[in-house]
Amino acid sequence: DTEVTQTPKHLVMGMTNKKSLKCEQHMGHRAMYWYKQKAKKPPELMFVYSYEKLSINESVPSRFSPECPNSSLLNLHLHALQPEDSALYLCASSPPGTTNEKLFFGSGTQLSVL
């Protein structure tokens, strides 16, 4: 299995909802990432987990809460989001020893906040 799988592919939520994005990989990668990408902009790093520990938080608002339950799974919990949080959320992973270097991306979750 050489894929990073993200679910759901599309999500529409209200500002009072709580939802979660999921990301899974079975390539033995030990670093996993969340990126946010607005339309026609480059991806922006949000969080990095290395060996299931949060190693980078790029000053992301607390309404985004990451979780790494095990080495294959990465979640992003969403609560009280704003319309400006609408974006493509990308998950990525990288092999051991290549943190931030060799990135394998999922296809993303397109999030719309109403």
Added chain:
Amino acid sequence: KQEVTQIPAALSVPEGENLVLNCSFTDSAIYNLQWFRQDPGKGLTSLLLIQSSQREQTSGRLNASLDKSSGRSTLYIAASQPGDSATYLCAPQMNRDDKIIFGKGTRLHILP
């Protein structure tokens, strides 16, 4: 702070042409530089990675060059095909374990 500029922002060319995408960066002390491809609404795929000690990398019809001292990289695509239509992003990394810094990309459209 590293700033990455990609020119042109968008490009349309007829199928079969050879083309060059340009990337410039302000801080030449990079660790490596990657070129990524992104199809609309999809994730990114790494095409080529050039280490700071290298001058170029090739993969099939793609060739990426790096001139660290001048802060420039180019992506050359030979014999372009409609399937090459995508956004191409240049992404230097300053140090090992540092985050990758993405340029805004060049949106490429190959006309059949």
